[in-house]
Structure formats: structure tokens, C-alpha cells
Amino acid sequence: MSLRKVALRPAPPWVWLSALALLVIAGCGGGEKFPQSTLVPKGDFAVMVDEVFMTTVKWAAVVFVLVEGALLIALWRFRQRPGLGEPEQVHGNAVLEVIWTLIPAAILALIAVPTVRAIFRTSELPEDALEIEVIGHQWWWEFRYPNQLIVTANEMHVPAGRPILLKIRTADVLHSFWVPQFAAKRDAFPGKYTTLWFTTDSVGTFSGQCAEFCGLQHARMGSLVVVEPPEEFERWVAKEQVGSPLMNSGVVTWATPADSIVAAQDSVEIRGRAAFMAGGCLGCHAMVGTPTAGLLSLQGPNLSHLGGRQRLAAGILAQTPENLARWLREPQVVKEGSLMKLPRPLTEDEVGALVAYLRAHR
Numbered sequence: 001m002s003l004r005k006v007a008l009r010p011a012p013p014w015v016w017l018s019a020l021a022l023l024v025i026a027g028c029g030g031g032e033k034f035p036q037s038t039l040v041p042k043g044d045f046a047v048m049v050d051e052v053f054m055t056t057v058k059w060a061a062v063v064f065v066l067v068e069g070a071l072l073i074a075l076w077r078f079r080q081r082p083g084l085g086e087p088e089q090v091h092g093n094a095v096l097e098v099i100w101t102l103i104p105a106a107i108l109a110l111i112a113v114p115t116v117r118a119i120f121r122t123s124e125l126p127e128d129a130l131e132i133e134v135i136g137h138q139w140w141w142e143f144r145y146p147n148q149l150i151v152t153a154n155e156m157h158v159p160a161g162r163p164i165l166l167k168i169r170t171a172d173v174l175h176s177f178w179v180p181q182f183a184a185k186r187d188a189f190p191g192k193y194t195t196l197w198f199t200t201d202s203v204g205t206f207s208g209q210c211a212e213f214c215g216l217q218h219a220r221m222g223s224l225v226v227v228e229p230p231e232e233f234e235r236w237v238a239k240e241q242v243g244s245p246l247m248n249s250g251v252v253t254w255a256t257p258a259d260s261i262v263a264a265q266d267s268v269e270i271r272g273r274a275a276f277m278a279g280g281c282l283g284c285h286a287m288v289g290t291p292t293a294g295l296l297s298l299q300g301p302n303l304s305h306l307g308g309r310q311r312l313a314a315g316i317l318a319q320t321p322e323n324l325a326r327w328l329r330e331p332q333v334v335k336e337g338s339l340m341k342l343p344r345p346l347t348e349d350e351v352g353a354l355v356a357y358l359r360a361h362r
């Protein structure tokens with residue numbers, strides 16, 4: 001065989017299968033390196049789903065070992081040997097057929113019982129839950145808290161220990177809300193709600209991912225769930241209420257008149273607000289202290305407390321001044337196809353003013 005032929009020969013199937021298996025196994029890990037693993041459940045809903053999954057895996061493992069073991073024994077024990085001739089030919093065995101029909105039926109029944117129980121338990125909505133409206137957009141998530149009267153984007157804060165009830169829908173195409181460590185996926189449809197709930201005691205930040213193909217930037221439509229002790233959550237709510245469209249139509253009522261004077265004279269505030277209006281940001285974004293503060297149905301995320309968020313552009317960039325400047329300068333380079341289209345390029349002065357202004361609003 002020539003060298004050329006050797007080089008062109010396709011790899012044997014086991015190479016491809018092993019590579020595929022390694023990839024699958026790598027994707028299943030948990031912990032820091034693989035934060036979106038369903039195998040490390042952090043809430044009661046996820047634990048119920050995980051129990052059903054593990055029950056199925058255990059039964060599948062038992063069946064695999066027994067069937068493959070019997071196959072290997074048969075292959076070895078009844079293999080062709082010199083001088084043995086043709087083996088006895090048999091057709092049909094009623095006893096065996098009944099056994100191998102009954103055993104799988106019994107195993108399926110054993111899996112069905114916990115599965116059906118989990119389906120019923122996870123579809124019962126919890127009482128006394130904190131309600132959050134989840135709205136999918138191309139390509140970011142909006143979160144509204146109808147009882148706390150706040151609106152935010154991409155980062156959902158929740159108190160530890162209290163049931164959270166999500167009412168999910170979309171503003172445009174189909175999406176699917178999924179935070180693997182808390183709950184299952186739920187599709188987002190226009191004009192109707194789907195629901196999902198979870199309770200967790202794990203304080204920390206957990207990441208989620210849109211799980212329904214929704215266009216060019218589907219893979220970069222992330223979300224974060226920040227689980228906090230209840231007091232910390234209350235502080236976050238109080239902060240987010242300032243300028244919320246759901247509260248006093250976004251008009252800020254100052255705690256003291258002095259606060260409003262300080263804000264009115266703050267140069268970061270003045271220059272930033274001017275750039276926000278002149279640069280066209282207010283065409284798509286609600287922002288505290290501007291004419292859009294009270295608007296709910298704009299195309300882009302509410303930016304009133306952007307400085308308090310950990311990430312930018314639905315999870316793809318860490319919240320740093322450099323990244324925010326990059327996103328403002330070249331949104332179509334950072335996130336191609338995004339609806340963030342500037343009416344004109346921003347000047348460097350405007351970018352600087354906007355970065356300081358947006359980050360100052362925590």
C-alpha cells in the first residue's frame with residue numbers, strides 16, 4: 001500500500017466512537033469547570049429529576065451487565081471448535097420468551113412509578129412562592145418581579161430557601177429557559193405562560209442557557225441566577241426599585257432633597273445622560289433619570305442598574321470598563337446580528353461618559 005493511501009485511509013470507527021464518548025463524558029462533569037451540569041443538582045426540583053435519572057441509569061446498568069455478560073459467555077462457551085460440526089438447530093422456546101417479556105415489563109414498571117410520581121410532584125405549583133416573570137428576547141432574558149415591582153435583565157436574584165415560581169413567555173421567537181442546576185427546561189411561547197419552580201438553599205451564582213434554537217446568537221443567550229440570603233435579597237430589591245418602570249412609572253422619589261441636588265450636579269450623571277440621549281441609546285433602553293425610565297416594552301434590556309450586574313450582553317462579557325466600552329463601540333462585532341445597532345458610531349468621549357455613567361448605576 002502506498003504512503004498516500006495510508007494517509008487517506010479513514011480512521012477506524014472505534015477512534016470516532018471513543019472521541020465522541022470522551023466529548024460526551026467531558027460535557028457531563030460538574031463543578032467550577034462545567035457550571036451547567038444537571039448532575040450536580042442544587043434545588044428540590046432538580047433533585048427530584050436527578051433521582052428519576054439515577055434510578056433509570058442504575059436499572060440500565062444492571063440490564064447492560066446481565067445482557068452483555070450473557071452474550072460474552074455464550075460467544076465463548078459455544079464458539080466454533082475443530083471437529084464439533086453443526087450445532088443443534090432450535091426454534092422458539094415459550095418459557096424463555098415469557099421470561100424475557102416479563103422481566104423488561106417489570107423493570108419498566110419500576111422506572112415508571114418514580115417517574116410518574118416526579119411528574120405529578122414537579123407540576124404542583126408551590127404556595128407562597130416568589131413570582132418572577134421571565135421573558136425571552138433575541139438574545140437576552142428579561143425578568144420582572146410583579147410583587148417587588150422591579151424589572152431587570154439577564155441576572156435573576158432570588159432569596160435562598162423560598163420557592164421561586166417562574167412564569168415564562170417570549171416577546172419574539174421561541175426560546176427555552178434553563179438553569180441546569182435548579183430545574184428542567186421550559187419553552188417560552190408568545191401569548192401564553194409556561195411555569196417552572198424551584199427552591200434552593202445554595203447561595204451563589206449559577207448559570208443558565210437558552211435551550212431552544214432562536215437565531216444567530218442562540219448559543220450566547222445566557223442567564224445568571226444569583227441566590228442570596230433573604231436580607232441581602234431585600235437590599236437588592238430596594239436598590240432595583242429606584243427608577244423601576246413598575247414603580248411610580250420610573251420617576252425617582254428622593255429620600256432627601258439633598259440627594260436629588262447631588263445627582264443633578266454630578267458630572268458623570270450629566271455627561272452620561274447627555275451621551276445616552278445623543279447616542280440614541282434611549283431608542284431601545286429604559287434608564288433611570290431619562291425620559292425612558294418608565295417604559296416597559298422597549299426592544300433592549302432595562303439599563304437602570306447595569307453597574308450592579310456581573311456580566312454584559314447576556315453573559316458573554318465580564319462586567320469591566322474595557323468590555324463595556326468594546327460593546328458600546330462595536331456591538332455588531334461583539335455580538336453579530338444583535339439588535340443593538342447604533343444609529344451612528346459613538347465618539348470616544350461618549351463611550352467614556354457612558355461607561356462611567358452606566359457603571360455608576362449599581
Ligand code: CUA
Nearest residue numbers: 175210214218
Ligand atoms: Cu433564545 Cu435560544
